Amino acid sequence: MSSPAPPPTPATSPGGPDDGAASPLATEQAHLAASRAALRAMRAETEALDISDVAANWVNAEVLAAEIEQRIKALADLSGTPLFFGRLDFEHPLDGRDGSGEHGHRFYIGRRHVHDGNGDPMVIDWRAPVSQPFYRATKKDPQDVALRRRFGYDGGELTAYEDEHLTDPAEAEQASELLQREIEKPRVGPMRDIVATIQPEQDELVRAPLSGTVCVQGAPGTGKTAVGLHRVAFLLYAHRERLARSGTLVIGPNRSFLRYIEQVLPTLGELEVKQATVGELVGRVEVRGTDDAVAAGIKGDARMAEVLRRAVRAGVRMPEEGIVVVRGSRRWRVSAGQLTELVRELLDRDIRYGAAREALPQRIAHTVLVQMERAGEAPDDRVQNAVARMPVVKALVKDVLPPVDPAKLVMRLLSDADFLAAQADGVLDAGEQRAILWERPPRGLRSVRWSAADAVLIDEAHDLVERTGSLGHVVLDEAQDLSPMQYRAVGRRCSTGSATILGDIAQGTTPWATDSWESALTHLGKADGQVEELTTGFRVPRAVIAYASRLLPAIAPGLKEATSIRDAAGSFEIRPVPGDAGDEAVVAACREALEREGSIGLIAADGRLPALAGALTAAGLPFLAPGDETSTGSRLTLVPSSLAKGLEYDYVVLDEPAAVVAGEPDHRTGLRRLYVCLTRAVSGLTITHTQPLPAELG
Template identity: 75%
Template sequence: MPAHAPTSPLGPDPLARERAHLAASRAALRAMREDVESLDIRDVTANWVNAAVLQSQIEDRIKALADLTHTPLFFGRLDYLHAPGRELAEGAGGEQFYIGRRHVHDSDGDPMVIDWRAPVSQPFYRASKKDPLDIALRRRFGYTGGDLTAYEDEHLTDPTEAAQTSKLLQAEIERPRVGPMRDIVATIQPEQDEIVRSGLSGSVCVQGGPGTGKTAVGLHRVAYLLYAHRERLARTGTLVIGPNRSFLHYIEQVLPALGELEVRQSTVDDLVATHVEVRGTDDPAAAVIKGDARMAEVLRRAVRSHVSVPTEPVVVVRGSRRWRIPAYELEEIVGELLARDIRYGAARDALPQRIAHAVLVRMEQAGEAPDDRIQDAVARNPAVKAAVKAIWPPVDPAKLVHRLLSDPDFLAAQAEGVLSPDEQKAILSTKPARSARAAKWSSADAVLIDEAQDLVSRTHSLGHVVLDEAQDLSPMQYRAVGRRCTTGSATVLGDLAQGTTPWATESWAEALAHLGKPDAAVEELTAGFRVPREVIAYASRLLPTISPGLAPVSSVRETPGSLEVRQVADLDTAVVAACKESLRHEGSIGLIAADARIPALTEALSAAGHTYLSPGEETTAASRLTLVPASLAKGLEYDYVVLDEPSAVVDGEPDERTGLRRLYVALTRAVSGLTVLHRTPLPPQLATP
């Protein structure tokens, strides 16, 4: 199906008509924006609070209606055989629909561009020659910058036209990666679309190798859910969780480009560090134990250990009467609250009311007629408050975790039968701080405090959470994320072969159980759209070692990539030369190296006069080269990658398997070409021909 250029001036010019529609659509979008800008909030509210809220909503709407000049307003067209129903077509009665990133209508309210998330747009991604879904023609548009320069037609119901691969689609997939991650609304594949449009009520786990688009699918699913369930998610909130801030910076423009501005982004560390400041680190052995799901039981016991068995009665004096609740009855009340296994703080709040109720029963037995006001007054009685403080004292989560990690006897009592003596010793502080305030908390400690906080008072649950690079989370981190969506759903994204933490999960079933979503559907993406087949085939040599049984990615790219593996004598000089050669190509360049090699490469690049960026920074006219520590490479992509000394990447990890997984990540960041330079021998998996 060839892409079309303008026809003769004497004949019909479809491209000119499409350009005219683009111009008219842009004008309509400007008019929509001007209508919002012209709103005077003084006409609708006199309350300053409501006015402030409305003004904020208007500003967000104006931002959402921005016309990004270098981003196509629409990228496709559908010609239906029959007019879809009015509901399906968003009120439009015609048979031709332009599909774009957002809805645009004219002054009469008729749609000029249909949002890609609307039901009427779905055949753009799902229709085929075998199942045309009532589509006669699907047209794709090609752009140069923001200018419409070509189109390509598929006549899905024409038996004389054979199915062919779209060259415009292929070109869009293989377009150079310059700057932050972009949306993929023009290139979503049928298997990806099924995941994107899956319902809000169910959770989904996407296993996808490098370049399969799992991150983009997760972000587009958020955009779709916000479109389909906007009111509900506006109340409950949405959250995207990434592995590090560089990654979040890389993806942060995807949702705003789709008109979605209200999605919060965070790392797990930032999510749980709201209770304490993280200033310390753990050795790997301690971090693994602190991240083990068994710590949840240790913390539960530690919290409940603060409850004391009542030994004294409660005597409430009201006027001339004394009402006595014996210790055995108090013990029954406490036992009932413990048996309900409700949160510690909620039970503590309920205890004075339960004691007051016991007093009111005695009042009624004595012929009085107390009401709710009397019960509330009794619950506030000094004797009742003193009893509650003695029986069910308040618990500070940070102080509790500090005591666990610094008091061997307390830890032993709570961890008996759960952690071995050696495991207990591994997590105890060798030089404990005098107080929780002075402690140098690690990231794993912050997760424990977050768990303890949830045992005391319920964590707020969101409507939907996207968790990317999920394979690297510990069981306790999964629990921390899971309690943020106990009443909502989740999209879990990851690749088991890219697990590079000592606690990386080996099974999605296990991970989803810790997350609290054991019934989540697990989908696997194996078609690679980013990494050239030469590069992914080379990296896949590591799979039998790092993740046996996992299906390798099959690249669907038609344009061949480049792969060069070369042993050199002077590594620094060769790396600088390779970067210079890569910069001759269009697009972004990533120099990936073991973290320990970064200082030497920094010096070599500076000596050669090369300016470079840090991971997550946008490429500029001054520099398209990014120096990337291997520990931060996950989730990033570059047109051309120079990989420095693979053996150093492997040796930088605590064990060989984790090191090979880190290397697998580094090898699969390239979109067009990969150059591997080494002085020492390659790992044997890569040394084979």
């Protein structure tokens, strides 16, 4: 690290000569100003494009106009966001052989590409190949980097820099103070990107090939969510045209979580990535009901896929009589045996039910055409299509392969004991069948109070009838909480694409939470996915993660204990209080936290929220709900423990750990929920309790 000694004066443009007339900091500030001016010029040039006579028709014109509009939005200069955050000086000029297409030896690394009026790069996109050494070069493996410079910012203003001379043997390797400062910035408002602080092990996952599915097992604070979002941004950069056609999707556990992360990709210039929850993904019916844990677990079991497959085919009836097709003065007969053979052939191929219904008329018509040809006629495709559309053929198909409505099918399965028993024979036992049967049959589809698990069953049935469209890449966060049937629903959305799976088995808080990523990947249809583990934390303070890790032997004995590079002394406190002073102690802890800089999350068992909301209101402390945080609103958020997963706050006040555990269906799930709540803090954690702490915490 070269802070005491003045570093080489940087150039005002990549690859240019040093300017000794100005201080290094002033020169870098001048380059920032010039880069921002160049970005504004790039946007103005795009806005001035005249496309009135370019497109061949109005449809192409609309598409082109939309693409230009998106380009204009992507070129917006976010004044509070650093345009570049690093600089690389290579020992030898690059000649483009690395795939960057750039020439020179000095490059500024930033969130997007910026060039001057001559087309020369002023800022290189962090995703470009030439930028990779910024994240991975070390003194042991400098990757031809002589100097790596990091920049410090206050808002959008460049205020500091820090140098590493990677090829200088006299300079010892040290931890970056600017990197540490960036990691420890207060978290106010939505989640921000980590593009300036990506670590080598994270960068390897971010830049993994599109063709492979990557599963990231990450302890709290290891940046797995950020890795997933930055991976999307990288893939869109490296495979723009392909993913523009096939699409990308980020799936989160709930809307609060999605609102929290929704600004990350736009700050990286990616505006078109869609976000959804699993419930929204399978939202073919309105969810108004709930299941108990037993019923939900059975409905979410992968065995239900076989039950549904049988149910879809339950209405198939083999033809008992043949049909006669009349063409002009000729009559052509297809026997019952021939028809049965055609139907069995389609069913044996195990194609989707809807595809079989579409194929059967053509198969029947082809059989008729073979007879015509043997009789000396010369029919063509038009004749075959005409035969396939004949009423007698359509009637036969409707009788043999009757239409299937997925919602009606699932309704019958869950309300008709005899029908369920026939389809679940040898798959679900009698007790399991009783557990998922509705107590009283509904009067019709409109009266059904579908549960979230029912919606997934309908989605499965729909795919058995008609193929679900596949995206190019899907990111699934908090994946440990999905049921096997939910994994199948997600897998259908990337059956011809790839996926990034993010989660932590120790944070699984549903009764059906997975205990094995290998099993989850199999249900997802990506059994060959690569499982990687992140154990180095950058968010949770060392004392906090060590305390929370006391729960690991009880909730996930096979996982490694996470470590943290952060050591916020005095940021962890446990406060036992008398039984009648619990609410007062919570309010006092929140007041103390509000005296510090950053966001505050008051996390409590869901059942405790009304009392705590009343106490905060009476004390004059305004608060927000999860997902409603902004940089200008209240810094205090009241968080139900059921929604804490994936969120982070500078300071956390955790109310009554025993109540958090007791609020779950079983003790192990309760301990996992507590583990989640304990690890939401970035700088400090205060625990208040009137009840004894769980024994597993020691």
